[in-house]
Every structure is written in structure tokens, then in C-alpha cells.
Amino acid sequence: MGEKVLMKGNDVIAEASIRAGCKCYFGYPITPQTEISHYLAEALPKIGGVFLQAESEIAAINMVYGASSAGIRAMTSSSSPGISLKQEGISYIAGAEIPAVVVNVVRCGPGLGGILPGQCDYFQATKGGGHGDYHNIVLAPNSVQELYELTVRCFNLADKYRMCAMLMADGSLGQMMEAVEFREIEDIEAIDKPWATNGMGTRGHSNYISSVNVNPDELEKLNQRLQAKYREVTKNEIMYEEVNCDNADIMVVSYGTTSRIIKNVIKDARKMGINVGLFRPISLWPFPYDELGKHASHVKAFLSVELSAGQMIDDVRLSVNGKKNCYFYGRTGGNIPSQKEILDEIVKILEKEDR
Amino acid sequence: MGEKVLMKGNDVIAEASIRAGCKCYFGYPITPQTEISHYLAEALPKIGGVFLQAESEIAAINMVYGASSAGIRAMTSSSSPGISLKQEGISYIAGAEIPAVVVNVVRCGPGLGGILPGQCDYFQATKGGGHGDYHNIVLAPNSVQELYELTVRCFNLADKYRMCAMLMADGSLGQMMEAVEFREIEDIEAIDKPWATNGMGTRGHSNYISSVNVNPDELEKLNQRLQAKYREVTKNEIMYEEVNCDNADIMVVSYGTTSRIIKNVIKDARKMGINVGLFRPISLWPFPYDELGKHASHVKAFLSVELSAGQMIDDVRLSVNGKKNCYFYGRTGGNIPSQKEILDEIVKILEKEDR
Amino acid sequence: MLRAVFREDRCKGCSLCVVACPEKIIEINNEKLNEKGYYPAGMTHPEKCIACGMCVTACPDLAIEVKEVK
Amino acid sequence: MLRAVFREDRCKGCSLCVVACPEKIIEINNEKLNEKGYYPAGMTHPEKCIACGMCVTACPDLAIEVKEVK
Amino acid sequence: MPERLVPKSLTDRVWHYCPGCSHGIVHRLIAEVIDELEIQGTVIGVAPVGCAYNNYEYFNFDIIQAAHGRAPAVATGVKRVLPDRMVFTYQGDGDLAAIGTAEIIHAAARGENFTTVFINNAIYGMTSGQMAPTTLPNQVTMTSPNGRDTSSQGFPIRMSEMLALQDGTAFVERVSTHDVRHIIQAKRAIKKAFKVQQAGLGFSIVEVLSTCPTNWGLSPLKAQKWLEENMIPYYALGNIKGKDIKV
Amino acid sequence: MPERLVPKSLTDRVWHYCPGCSHGIVHRLIAEVIDELEIQGTVIGVAPVGCAYNNYEYFNFDIIQAAHGRAPAVATGVKRVLPDRMVFTYQGDGDLAAIGTAEIIHAAARGENFTTVFINNAIYGMTSGQMAPTTLPNQVTMTSPNGRDTSSQGFPIRMSEMLALQDGTAFVERVSTHDVRHIIQAKRAIKKAFKVQQAGLGFSIVEVLSTCPTNWGLSPLKAQKWLEENMIPYYALGNIKGKDIKV
Amino acid sequence: MQYEIIIAGFGGQGVLSAGRLLAYAGMIEGKNVSWLPSYGPEMRGGTANCHVIISDDEVGSPIINHADIAICMNLPSFEKFEKLVKDDGFILADSSMIEPLKLASSHKKHHDINATERAFELGNKAYANIFILGKLLAVTKMLTPESIEQALYKVLPPKKHNLIPIEMKALKTGMEN
Amino acid sequence: MQYEIIIAGFGGQGVLSAGRLLAYAGMIEGKNVSWLPSYGPEMRGGTANCHVIISDDEVGSPIINHADIAICMNLPSFEKFEKLVKDDGFILADSSMIEPLKLASSHKKHHDINATERAFELGNKAYANIFILGKLLAVTKMLTPESIEQALYKVLPPKKHNLIPIEMKALKTGMEN
């Protein structure tokens, strides 16, 4: 059991990466996640690691591609517009099947937008912002403690499945300080990487990393292998939290920063005699469709609360599959809904459903 | 009535853009759509337009952003990996509310993948490959004739709604020759652009084009305006085709190249006494949710046929909303399903549903 | 009379005008903060101002003009 | 004896070896196509080959080696 | 002595820049040049992502806010379709010399007929002080906490010299803002660059050595001194290309 | 005279390049250099997007296929984490001089200790013959159907000269493949570049003037002649930086 | 009526333009037609092919999974496309370019015609493609030579229209063989 | 118990570090705490603020919509945050920096304390922030000065630990005012 320290979310992501055995970081400055690179510019050289500020986000993701191809744990981080620029690279990582950790400290868009917290990159992260059929593992922490734990998990999953794992935070999580305890949460397994292009040495054959294949049958096989892997991830790696779900009148679905607000709403609602449940997907991909959907049998309705104009709501609907009505409440531009706003919305929905 | 000519799909897109009043094209070479730029490199200078081969896809989309900001109809085209690189730019176009036409002649991914036809950029195109809450109008032709008509429509819609309109074709449509008739399909309205940054001249006040706003309330207002616009587009601009839908046992949902195959499947199936319907979304965004969903009352099941590992199927499910089972059949890597494969799949599904 | 006029509300107290003035007649007023929380610059001897505009050129905040004053 | 050996299946008939050979003993065989549809190069006078390897250096298709032949 | 009022080409909004920041100085110079050339009605500026991201609030003529680094591409788009307008980009060193390297070099190589004002303050100002491509050897920044170590973090890039190599580039000059004399020279260079554009001679750029007191951790006055003593020896002032052009 | 067999560092697969294409010539040179330096086991190559996109099928050592233009970033990632390996990128002129401009310049400026082999054939080969940044004035391509018009399509870029400007660059040489004598010189330059990397001296690059008979619309022999008569006058052959390095 | 035809050979044998001609002629006769070339890096390999569909009905996928006819102008094409020909379809093979033994061993119906040789006799082996088209018309009667002639006027740039008589001669010789 | 506190002032007045100190002390006393600064280009404007929550319960959103307490170290902050204070909350205002008239016209409860002046008397106006924290402890008893002292050891780098006694003196003077 480690000591509790008060740390900034972005610093915790950085520290977590080092504890996860990340040996190199490539990034390009963007608010609100610059502290990650400030921290690692100090820390990585001290442990013989590589900190490199790239000339752009595109260069950074491709440096990660290079270092990961060589078999070394590597990370990049950015925020919304910078993540958009990485989409080609992320698609290459998927196609070439190499591990990589990408952190998105989401701000609010579209365009240059603002730097305040947002959850409006949900579609991009979970449906594939890049071209082609692929998925990233997407984990969404809601506390500084989870920033630590899920960052480490991203590295482990990336290596295990040879794919990109994305940590999806937001400006509020990245900038806030909270208590964190760096407990040993998982063995950082030294996963063997016989596929790595680290020089053929005495291996006896050359390795190559590539996502191209002009033979349609072979390219289809690659795609089938990818899809099989994604099914495997879906089977094994779904994460979610349930609060007060069993007797809930209404199920609020929310992740990250907004899910924290819902926890307070639950208390407020209880005072009014309303039972609000919180279903918090932690893995946004794979999304806990079945786990969420099964609540359709006992709640009156679902409400997705997001810092967006309505994105996760699609996955909520797909989970519920018409069995109950699904509602949406969201704020954008960096505004955060208050407990009261959400509670009012809940009351309105329940009145409508009870009518 | 014009004469019918036999033309290559890519050439038709190019010719259509000129007929739509496009005055400038910025692009970067990529197979299978290079003919668009070959055609325009010849044709645009002849009419005093601008053809410019950019240094990259990113530069190209930002040149479009510049020319469109100045109030001139502009286009760029590319294919999957190149479109991924344009995502930041597309998000800026959404946020700044300027018109733009982007053509994606989809190949098969992920990564460098292959150059044969694919529909695996559906998510990227319709859910937002870039960051932030935004949508592009996405039109999916299935013939060379429609390449003409929908390219023109993209320009008109882009101007009308001040947003990005994407023409989504694939390698097969771009490379094939078919008869096309350049009939006058719509007035190319000279839409007034008082917002354009074309020099303040005697306007009396300066204009600016921007997507940034660090004030959350103002940025939220922008987002609300965008969402209102998207609702407006959804109300006015949905396009789809229905073939043999009224008495269909099963409804196949398919767009672009694959929808052509379904038309033949319908005939094959009829010989076997099976009534297959084809619902072909032409506007992929806005998606015809209600129009498709209403068929749930009379068909036994839905089948989405795509050149992907399953993307539009999500929108099919959202349309049907649990009322009937939705199945998926797809090929990837550049392979195209044969009529027989699809018919076999249909038979299997109907057997299962009838059991 | 043409001379420098300071717009205190725009001033950020950076002192660039202070060193720019050939007559050495500009000073930062350490007594009062303006609304933005800065100590604004001003002239110690307005009458000595030669309206050379050096301070205007140096000022990054459009806080000085040279103009006709009564 | 060391001399040039042509691997016709790799040859694309580009003629670069023809001009590279100081002995002028390489020619394109216009009579037969190889499997890939090219007219392959070969030596008109193998015995005159001085094994200089110029053709090897010139060949873009790894279609020539200089080696010991009986 | 003439009056020195707020230039017509500026609005009266209070700027958000930190005390002593060169951005404000250069904004004024550009506005004065535009007033003097009487082109306010035909100018279209392109704003960068950087501390000057919202300079459309300060400039009183048409402006397009561009994505980070892409201002030269945006300017190309505008100038190509409206060749009779005066187009300029305003870019920081992160914007122009890092993420936007390809865009500025290719605009120059193509001889795009617009003007670039390049604010080189050797740091990323907006994002609070990371190393830029132009950061000096041993300069301390948030991402070079022990000073830029050229053996692992590379060498500063002299963009102007590189751009001058391009055949499409007509005019290149490096100027500074560290005292009034140099500010006046800077204005002269900016004016000439605009005139080069008016004459249709190709790409023109003025690199303005600038201060970022906040992220350098120096007072405005000390920052000017630091610029003079450290940046100028590395980034030689003066005309680099197009000295003899008469416009 | 020694035997001249297929180099160990090449597989025996038949290449997909068009008849007379320089790619094959350069592949062989690289493989010979690697054999001679006995580094096959430590080499990691980075393949571009371009006609050589799948050269991992031909080279018999580890290779990473990179996204278009990004090979220098990928190589940076590899070399930074495995500094004792020999890393090189293989890039075409579209790859290196257009979309990848920023990546190559910054790798050079940072003094990344890898080697670049730059195949300049003045055209986009793979995508069937569009204008490249290096396309010569008046050269006809699919996107310059009336010949590259420098007034609207800009001027060819001399990448090697630009890269030589970077302080992180140790070695730059421009060579050609238009006849055997020059091919032999090309090999010497490639070998020296690798040795510069072995000595840890920083970024090294060899620009190889190359033919694309197919897209130039010329026979292989005429293409070599065209290269000699048109490209060399524009792209001067010889060492540009690092001549005096002894390795 | 619907014909799905694959035409394949080395680059330079004019397989793409033969296909285009066929499609154009079909369109002239009021049919629905599509033409799809192989594209991309395959071209480097030195072989080329195109898929042509001529139909009374709407054309479904322009990509042919099972061909009615495969016109094979060289050995690799013969080997690659033989198996795609329907059981009741046939192959048109340029026997100047394909070993007789290989042709003989085929299970599919095939018409062998020494197109390249005959074209050479007509003055230019480049006419092999149109010569073999003649054979196709003779065997199938799918289109008239007049439509091909009209198509030639559409497909060829005006400055090459003087060659049309020779092309037509090659076509007719092909029809008579 | 839950306190939602906004601390605001000019950059350089130490509002962020005051907040951090408070949060750290809260954590030391076993509370759940969060601290969130204003960030990004706002810093250019010359003002800064942070949101601190100290609670027995889990902390929901770290962003404060309605504050229990607003510590305003200058006029713009007072004007901006006054309206966010709950009706039963209060303002702690640095009356050295805010015109008395403005303070007097406020509808919200406020404790005025001339922190900057008093800090100046203590040797450095940089202690105004900790001085005002002292007042906060005195008014609310939310944390003990001992926790603040422990927090100082955590928050300050070792080479600045020698300053802690002076900081504590400022704190205690603040408590007594």
C-alpha cells in the first residue's frame, strides 16, 4: 500500500506510464494535457528513457509506431484536434497490429473550439475516427486514482492484444488534483514480442511490420483476424461500474467527469424519493452492451448524460434495443451540467414515462 | 436532354464539379481517384479556375478551407488514408461553418490496406472521424450517373447549409465506365455569401471565419446552432431508394456498389419464390432512420450488406429499434460478395426466422 | 499641443515605454493598480514631452497615443 | 570459369545491361517472350565475357550474376 | 511630428497578451502598414493557432482563423481564388517552424504571392512554454527543463534561411522588436514585404524576433535584453533575400 | 574479378518494378553495402509509401512499412529506443519532398542518427505519374499536362541543399543511376552514409537521381539519357555536406 | 441478354481499349454497359485486364465473379481467368501467345486464334486486340461491326480517325477466322 | 461536511497555491478533496482562480457551480464570483485590493480583510494568500493550522522549507484577524 499523494491528473498519467514500463514518450504540446510532457521531460531521461517533443502530432504517433514496432512500450498524448491528426497513424497501428498507448485529454470542439472539458470525441474514439474496420480499446477514468490504474491497464492491454489502447480523459480530469495511491495493481508482464522489428540478429529470419496487402484474399484474412481479436477483447475486457442499479426507476448512463456528478444526483434524488441508478461504462470500447441492456427489464427509462450533443446515446440505444425509451441530456462548449439540471431532467422524464 | 457518353466514374466526378460551378480543386494523389485530378488539371485552367496539387492531403483540405472562406466553391478529393488526414480540417470546416465538398473514393483498410473497393469508412464519414460534435452530409451514389448528380448536389447542399458535404464512392465506382448523361438537374443557385472573408471593401465591417471560442456559453451556442442546422438537414435532405419493398420477406439494406448486386439478387431470389426488398440509403448522413424503420412492421428481418466488417448495421439496428432481427453480411479486403453468397445468406436467415 | 496621452485602462505596466522615451519622462505609477491589476505608466513631466512617439512605437498594448491636447 | 549468367525469368528486357557491357556481347532476344511477357537479355558471345560485372551493376532486376560456370 | 493615433486597421478591444509581449507591437506595425498602403479593404489576414489565435478581434479587416500550422495552405486557397486581394499569414514559431513546416516551405517553393509575418519568440507561448524548433541551445523551457540539449533535442532551425533557398521566394528579412530602433526597421520590412506582394513578385516573409516574457520567466525589459544578447547572435538580423527589389 | 552473386541481404523474390526502374538498382546497392558492412542482423529499414512500399519482401532484414511521408518519424522512434541498431529510411520524392517535408527536415535538425536513401525520380511513380515537388520546369506529368508551369505550379525543391542547412545533418550527397560509373559512385555514397551513422555523427542522406521510365513515357535507355540531360543540370551531383568526414 | 466478359493480357496489348470499345459499342446499341479496369500497382506487374458487362438489364456489380467469356491474350491471363469462366461460357485465346499444350489441357470450351501473328501480318501486332474482337463478334453475334466502327469514332481522338479503316479491316479479318 | 471554495485573484497573488495547500491539508485530515485550476489562455488575462472541494463524501464534479465560499483577492474576481456564492455562503475579500464601496454594495455575506496590506507589514505581500487562509480557518474551523503546516512540508520543495515558519506566522496572524 503506497502513500496517498495529491497530484494533478496529467501528472498522474505521466507517472503511471513510467510505472507501466513505458520507455518512451513522443508528443506535441496542446492544452489541456501539456503537463504530461512537462513531467516526462523531467522523469524519462532520469530512468534512461526517451522523451521527445515531436514536430507535430502526426510525427509523434508515427514515432510511437516506430518504437512500438521495435518492441518497446511507447506512448503519445494529445487533445482533440491533435487526436484528429493522429487518425491515419492509429489506423496504421491497427492494421500493422502493434501495441500503442494514446491519451486523449478531450477538450470541446469542433475545430479549434475551447479547452474546457468535453466528451465530444466519443464517436471518434469508439467508432473509428480513422479509415477502415478497426477498433481501439478505449478506457474512460473518472478520478485521478483511475487515471493511474487505467493508464497502466492500457499498456497491458495494448501489448496483450497488439492494438492501440486509448485513455480518454478530459480537461477537468487532467487539470484537477486529487488523492492518488500508486498501489501495485497488476503485474507488468514482460510480454514476449517475437514479431518485433528490432534487428534480425540471430533470429534466422527477418521480421516486418506492415498494414498493406494488395491481395484481396490476404487482406480479407487480416481483417478477419482483426475482427476475431476484437471479439476476444469484447469477451474479456469489458469494464463498467454500477451504482444503485438494482431498484432504480431510471438508469443514468454516464462516464468520466459527468459520472461523478451523477453520484451526487443519486443522493439528491433519493431525498425526493426517486431511485436513480448510475451505469458507468469504463471501457467505452468494448462497450458493455449486454450488461447495460439487461437493466431494461426493470427500469422505466434510460438517460445518457454527456458533455456532447449526443454520442454515447447511440450505444445506449443499441444496448436497450427498443425495450425502453432512451433519453439524452448533454452540455457542450465546456459547460458542465449541474446536479440540479440533471435532476430536473430526470423528474421530467419520469413524469412523462408515468403518464 | 444531353447525349449519353461512356465515362469513367472519376472523370464524371471531375466534370460534375465543373458543371456545379466549382472554381478550384486542391488535392493530393492517391489511388483509386487520381483521375479526378488528371481531369481537372486539364479542365480547370481552361475555364480560368484553379487546379493545385497540394503538398499533402492536410494542405489540400486547408486550401479548400481558405478558398471556401473567400466565398468560392471548392473541392478536394482523396481516398481512405488521405481522408483520415483531413479529419482535423473537416472538423474546422464544421466549426467555422463554411461550405466544402470532399470526395472519398473509399479503398480498403485499415492502414495502407489495399486499393480495391471498400465501404469501411462509413463510421468515419457518418459519425465524425474528427473531434467534436459535428456532421457532414454524406451522399453515396451507386452508378456513374449518380456520381454526376450527387456531386452537383453536394455543392448545392454545402453552400445551402454552410457545411461539409462528402461524396462517398469506392474504387469500383471511381474506376468503372458507364453511360452518363449530363442533364440539367438543378439550378446551380448563386447563393449569397455575406459572411465570406473576401476583403471588407465597402462592406463597412470586417468578417472573420473562426471555430474557436474560449467562452463556454458562446461555444455552447455555436454547438446548439450546429445541432439545429443538423436537424434542419435531417428534415429536408434525406435520400433513399426502395426496390421491391412492399411485399418483401426480408429487407436488404445496402448502398453504393453492393446495392447494385442486390438488385440482381432480387431477381435470383424471385425465381426461388423469395421476395427480397432493397432499401438503399443514398444520404448516409442524414440516415433515413424512420423511412427504413417503418418497414419493420411487415418484413421478417433485415440484412445489412456492406463492404466492411459491419458499420452501417449499427444504423440499421437504430432504425429497427428491436422490432425485428437485424443481420449482417460483409466482405472486406477488396472482395465483393457474389449474388450467390448473398442469396445463400438470405435463405439461411429466413430459415432461422421461420423456425 | 501635440503630446503623448496614456490610456491607463489598456496599460499593463510593462515599462517598455519607460526605456523608450528619449526625454526620460515616463514612469510606472507604483501607487495604484488599474482594473486589470497592473501598475500603469504615465508621464512625470508632460510638458517636457516632445511628441516623438517613441513610446507609442514601443508600447505593445496600444496604451499610448500622441495627439493634440488642450 | 567466371562469367555472367542470366536469369531469364527475372529479366524484363530493359536493355540497361546491353549498354553497360564493355564487350558489347549482350543482346535482347527478340524471338521469345519469357513468362512475364518480356524479351529477355542474353550473351551473344559468352566466351568473350570478362566477368567485369558491369551488367550486374546496371541490372535493376537482379537478373544477372557473375559466377563460376563449367 | 505627426499624430500617432490608434491605426484604423485595429479595433479598440483590449488585447489579451501578457505585459511586454511582442505580439502587440507587431500587431500595431501591421495595422500601420496596411493603413499607410491604404489596403484595409482588400486585406485578408490568416490567424494562426498560438497566442495570436484570435487576432481577428483586434484587426479591423477580414481574417480567417486557421488550424495550427496550416495558415500558408489557407492563404494559398484565398490568394489563388482572389489574386487581387492582399493576403498575409501571421504565425508563431511553433506554428510555422514545427507543425507547419511543410506548408510554409511549399508555399514558398510555389511562389505563392502572399506575405508571412513570422513571430519567432523561441518558445510555444500559448501552451505555456514548451521548447520550439527555434529554442536556443541550452534554453530552459517546460520540455527542456535542463536547457535544450542539442545532442538529444536537436538544433534550432533558421527558417528564413531555408525559405530563402526556395526559388519561389521573393523577399526574406529578419528583424527584431527589442528596442524602438529595431521596431521601426521591422515596420519597414513588413511594408516592403507587402509591396513585394502588391507587385506580384512571389512569396515574402518577415521573421520578427520577439519576446515572450511570461514563458521566458523574465520581466519585459529583461526579455528584450535576453533577445538582444541571445537570439540575435543565433538569428542574424537583416535582409536575406530581395534586398535589391525596388517597390 | 570477384563473384557477383545475389546479395545475402536480398530475398530471391521477383520484383514488381517496371523494366529499367532505378528502384531495383538502388535496392541492390543498399543490400551490397549492408553485406559489406556485415550489419544485416542489426539493420532496421523503413519502407515508404511509393513504388517501394513493399520492399520488405525484397530485403532480407527487418523492415517497417511506414505511412506516406512519415518514415523519418518512424525511424526516429526506432533509433531512439534501439540506438545500437542501424536504421535507414528509403523514400521517394513524393514521400520525402511533399507530404513528408516536415518529418525529414526535423529529423535532420534534430540530428537523428539514421540514414536516408532518397529516390528522386521527379515524379509520383506509384500513383501513375503526377507532378512531384522535384518535377522539373516544363516537365509533362499527369497533373502538369502542359508541362510544369513554374508561375502557377511552383519551382522544384532541392531537398538535399535544404537538409544540408540543418546543424544536425552530418552527411549529404547527391548521386545518380544513369550509368554504371555513377551507380558505383552511388554505392560509395550510401556506404559512407551508413558509416557516418555507425560513427554516431548524426543524420545522413543520399539523394539518388532515378528514372521512372513508365511514367516518364520513355524507354529505360531514353530515361537514363533524360535523367542525365535534364535532371543533373538542375540537381548538381556530388557531396553537399560531410565530404571531409573520415569513416 | 447479358454478357460478362473479361479481357486480359500484358500491358501494351490493348486489352483495356478493346474492352472500352466493346462497352461503347454496346451503349450505342442501347444496351446497359459497364467497363472496369484492373487498377493500381498491379500495372507494375506488366499485366492488365478489364471487366466488361453488356446487358439488356441494369448492370449489377461491374466486377465479374464468373465470366461468360474470357479473352486471354497471354499465358498468365489464361491461367488466371480460365477458372472464372462459367461452365457454359468460353475462352477466346490468342494462340500466338499461349502454348498449344496449355490450351489443349483446358476443361473449358475455347476458341484459339493466333491473333498476334495475324495482326502482325496485317501490319502491326497492336491490332491483335481488335482482331480478336472480330472473332468475338463472329462467335456471339452480340454486337454488329457497325457499332464497333461508330464506337471507334467516339473512342479515338480525331487525329487518329484515319486509322479506323485499318482497325475495321482487322476486325473483319478476325470475324472471318 | 462539504466545502466548495473558489479562490481567485491576479496571477502572482498565489491563489492556485493557496488552493492546493487547502486541498492537501484536507487530504491529510482524511477528507476527500479536489483542486481544479482555471487553465489555458485565461492565464494571459492576468487573472487566475481555482476550485477546491473538501468533503467527507466522495467528491462529485470538481467544477463548482455554486460555492460555499469565494476568496476574492481582487476586484475582477469579486465581480465575477460574487454571484456564484450560495445564499448561505460567504465571501472572503482582500479589502486592500477591492474598493470598500463595491464590497459594501454586495448582497452576499462577506468578511473583508486587508490581506495584502497586512502581508506587506509581515515582510512580503506574497503572504497575502496564506494570511487570508488563516482567516478562512478562523471563520470555518474547517481544518486545523497543524494540517496546513504539514501540507506546507508536502507542497513546498525542501529548499523552501525554511520559509514555513514565516508562512505559519502569516497564517496565524490571519486567524487572529
Ligand SMILES: Cc1ncc(C[n+]2csc(CCOP(=O)(O)OP(=O)(O)O)c2C)c(N)n1
Ligand atoms: C493540432 C494542434 N496541435 C496543438 C495545438 C496546441 N497549440 C496551441 S498554440 C500552439 C503553439 C504556440 O506556439 P507558437 O506557434 O510559437 O505561438 P506563440 O504562442 O508562441 O505566439 C500549440 C502547440 C493545437 N491547438 N492544435
Ligand SMILES: Cc1ncc(C[n+]2csc(CCOP(=O)(O)OP(=O)(O)O)c2C)c(N)n1
Ligand atoms: C496519406 C497518403 N496519401 C497518398 C497516398 C498515395 N500514394 C501512394 S505512393 C505515393 C507517392 C509516390 O511517389 P514517390 O514518393 O515519389 O515514390 P515513387 O513511387 O515515385 O517511388 C502516393 C501519393 C497514400 N498511400 N497515402
Ligand code: SF4
Ligand atoms: S512622445 Fe516621446 S517624449 Fe513624449 S512621452 Fe513619448 S517618448 Fe517620451
Ligand code: SF4
Ligand atoms: S509600454 Fe504601454 S503597456 Fe507598457 S507600461 Fe508603457 S504604456 Fe503601459
Ligand code: SF4
Ligand atoms: S560481366 Fe562484363 S563482359 Fe561479361 S557480360 Fe557482363 S558486362 Fe559484359
Ligand code: SF4
Ligand atoms: S538489365 Fe537485367 S532486366 Fe534489364 S535486360 Fe539486362 S538482364 Fe534483363
Ligand code: SF4
Ligand atoms: S505567453 Fe508569451 S507570447 Fe503569449 S501572450 Fe504571453 S508573453 Fe506573449
Ligand code: SF4
Ligand atoms: S512506376 Fe516508375 S518508379 Fe514505379 S516501378 Fe514503375 S518505373 Fe519504377
Ligand SMILES: [Mg+2]
Ligand atoms: Mg512562439
Ligand SMILES: [Mg+2]
Ligand atoms: Mg517518385
